[in-house]
Every structure is written in C-alpha cells, then in structure tokens.
Amino acid sequence: VVRALGSDRLIIHTYHHADDAGPLRRYEYAARITQQYLVDYIIAIDDDLIFRGPNQLQRLWDQRLPNGMGCFYGKTFKRNMGYWDSVVAPGIRGVTQGAHPEVTRWHYCGAGLSIIDAQFWRIWDSHIRKIPTQFHLVEDLWSSYLLKLANWDSYRVFLNVSDANYFPNVLNKSAALWNRGNMRKSKQDFFVWLKDKCGWSVGA
Numbered sequence: 596v597v598r599a600l601g602s603d604r605l606i607i608h609t610y611h612h613a614d615d616a617g618p619l620r621r622y623e624y625a626a627r628i629t630q631q632y633l634v635d636y637i638i639a640i641d642d643d644l645i646f647r648g649p650n651q652l653q654r655l656w657d658q659r660l661p662n663g664m665g666c667f668y669g670k671t672f673k674r675n676m677g678y679w680d681s682v683v684a685p686g687i688r689g690v691t692q693g694a695h696p697e698v699t700r701w702h703y704c705g706a707g708l709s710i711i712d713a714q715f716w717r718i719w720d721s722h723i724r725k726i727p728t729q730f731h732l733v734e735d736l737w738s739s740y741l742l743k744l745a746n747w748d749s750y751r752v753f754l755n756v757s758d759a760n761y762f763p764n765v766l767n768k769s770a771a772l773w774n775r776g777n778m779r780k781s782k783q784d785f786f787v788w789l790k791d792k793c794g795w796s797v798g799a
Contacts, residue, residue, distance in 0.1 A: 618706065619734045622723075626716040634713040641707035647755040654754055659710050663748035664738070667708035667756060669701025672797040678703075678736075678786035679779060691756055701749045702797040704742065706735045708756060718745050730785040732778065737785075740795045 610624060625637045636659050638652070644667075646652070658665050668690050670678075689695070718741050726737050742749045789795040 619731050621706070622716075622719060622734055622738070625713075626720055626723075629713045629716045636710055637713050637716075638710050639706050639708070643759040644708055645757045645759055647757055651754050651756065655708070655710050655752055658752045659712075660748055660750065661712055662714070662745075663750055664704050664709060664711040664715065664742055665750050665752040666701060666704035666706065667752050667754055668705035669749070669751060670703040670705075671698055671700065672702045678783045691758055693753065696753070699751050701739075701751055702743075703736065703739045704749045706738065708752075708754070710752065712747075715742075715745075715747070727785075727788070730781065730788070733782050733785045736782065736789060740789045740793060743795060743797075744793075 610620075621639060625639070628634060628637070636656075638655060655665075655667075672678075715738075719738065722737075722741055722744075726734070730737070739749060790797070
C-alpha cells in the first residue's frame with residue numbers, strides 16, 4: 596500500500612508494536628497525532644472492510660460533525676438488556692445493507708469505520724488510565740462511554756461497505772477481534788462494569 600499510494604501529496608507511515616494491545620494502539624496513535632499536528636478530524640478504517648463504489652471516503656468526510664463521533668457500525672441498547680442481545684439496529688450484516696435507516700444515533704460506536712472530532716483525544720488522554728487492564732481490547736466501549744460522559748454526539752454514518760468477515764468462505768475462519776477467544780464475554784463484562792461502576796446510562 597505504501598509503495599502503491601505513497602507520494603509527495605500522500606505521506607504514509609506504518610507503525611508496528613510487539614505487544615498484543617489490539618485496537619487500543621489505534622487510539623494511542625491518534626492521540627499522538629493530535630499532539631504533533633494540527634488535526635481537525637481522525638478517520639479510522641479496519642482492514643477487513645471493503646468500500647463498494649467510488650467516493651466512500653468523501654462521503655464519510657462529508658458526514659463529520661464537531662463534538663461528535665460518526666460510526667458506520669454501532670448499537671442502540673434497550674433498557675436492562677446485555678451488550679450482545681440489546682441492539683435495535685441489526686448486526687454488521689444488516690448495517691452494511693442499510694437496515695433501519697431511522698436509527699441515526701448510537702449508544703455504542705464501533706471505531707472500525709469512523710470519523711471523530713480530534714478534540715476527543717483531550718478527553719481520552721485524561722481518562723485512559725482508568726480502563727481496567729482486562730478490558731484493554733474493548734476500547735471502543737470505553738470511548739463510547741466517554742462520548743456520553745462529555746455530552747458528545749454518537750451518530751450513525753451511512754456508507755456502501757462490505758465486511759469481508761461475512762463472505763461465505765471466510766466466516767468460520769475470521770480473524771476479527773470479536774471472533775477471538777473470550778471476547779464476547781469481555782464485551783459483556785465491560786458493558787456491565789461501565790453501567791454499574793461508572794453510571795453509563797443507556798437504553799430507552
């Protein structure tokens with residue numbers, strides 16, 4: 596990618612880390628970028644998502660909002676329900692098909708395809724040490740909680756995207772983080788912890 600797309604107009608940096616801190620490193624890198632450069636917004640794109648059709652990145656950029664995080668995938672929770680069975684909009688397959696267009700706000704913002712006001716990392720930096728170590732791999736739940744804490748907007752962006760993990764020959768061999776080990780339990784446990792210990796109020 597660097598060889599194919601890098602140029603004087605587009606500078607690409609690659610960063611590697613030896614530990615398995617997972618997506619938390621994405622947030623740490625974004626925080627470092629906002630400290631080094633004048634940045635208005637940060638865009639995050641997972642490597643298992645495929646843009647269908649032209650200008651999808653422009654469409655994402657056009658949906659940016661100040662004091663907000665726009666995410667392609669998210670969840671809207673019902674009261675007293677768990678993380679995995681509480682979603683109003685369907686799972687990622689439904690989202691890629693544009694299901695429930697009336698759902699325009701998320702309680703949980705999945706960071707895998709998102710655009711966020713760069714000022715968010717001031718909030719992130721002031722709270723990062725409060726994440727319990729056992730939940731470092733579910734950092735997007737933490738950021739969703741912080742958006743609520745700061746009274747920021749967590750909203751849905753509409754794009755034409757496919758998730759490679761749901762291709763027929765991939766599903767049972769997916770390397771997606773949510774499909775690993777005890778991730779399903781970790782997400783549910785952290786969801787409950789945020790509600791019980793931090794007062795994260797979600798649900799209609």
